[in-house]
Amino acid sequence: MPTDPGVALDAVVAAFAAVGINATPSPASDPQADLVLDVHGTPLAVNIKVVATATPQSVATWLRTPPVASSGNGPACLVIADRVVAGARQLLTDNGWGWLDLRGHLRLSGPGIHIDTNVPATSQAMRSPRVFAGKVTLEVAASLLLAPDRPASIRGLARELERSPSSISAAVSALQNAQLVDDRYLPIVPDLFWETADAWRPATTTVSRIDLLHDPAISEVLHTAWDDVAGSSGWALTDTLAAAAYGAPAGVRADYPPDFYVPDEAIARRAATMLGVPTSEAARGATLHVAPVRQVCATRRPAHDAETRWPLAHPLFVALDLASDLGRGREILDGWTPPADVTRVW
Structure with missing residues (x-):
């Protein structure tokens, strides 16, 4: 499904309105610009490029295709995307392009204007x-x-x-x-x-008594498969603790409650019964995520050290969990280079 220019145009007009600037779509008969901004009474023409995700690779391609960067002699250039990833943001900025990340950030510099601020996120993504x-x-x-x-x-x-x-x-x-x-x-x-x-929206539940997971009888009933990481499907540590175990810049307390992937909803319900449901956040022993796909619990990796203890989810699935956190999770992802045998795809 291609990106929707109508959604993009509505979003960029709303974003400029949020910072007090009137933006007017140019008429179809005007080939010179897509948008005209009223900057303190002076019009500024803006050409927009609409994509689902702006990446360093795609930005580099645009910059090699004239017209390249914005200049004082022509329209400013603005990329509108559901996501403008970190490397793409820097490349656009270095080459004089502006960008609107529909998750909630607008940047544009030009004659008489400099905007680099958070704006309300759009509620409608451009991809179906x-x-x-x-x-x-x-x-x-x-x-x-x-x-x-x-x-x-x-x-x-x-x-x-x-x-x-x-x-x-x-x-x-x-x-x-x-x-x-x-x-x-x-x-x-x-x-x-x-x-x-x-x-990626796994169903979750919380439990209180994770110490019981060391009981072989309980572990067997809950299909943790702690002792057969490579040959079976079982529980896997994910989210921040797993990212830290992989060397990501994720500062976390040693006693932070772990997040586990479990193979299916039946096991999650059984775990809640056997391990107890916490009565408060302070009593939470762990959060269990039902694996959205079977690969999650079938591609586990052994713990790197005795301190970690638990088998780890594959870095891909840890990264997908982090991506759902628009704040700290995204920061960890930006600074995380996964193990050498894993290709970074974020």
């Missing part, structure tokens, strides 16, 4: 959420992101995910139509990561 309407599409996205440099095939994905080739073909077609997968079935990164992050 129907791309991830089914679980199969989420499974395909996860599989492609786990091996982003390996060309895939419909039948190969069908075997791996134990799905019919027809359902895999439909999911891949949806991702290709959304410009998230190329014609070799390779993921477009980081675009596919961030779109997957938007659809």
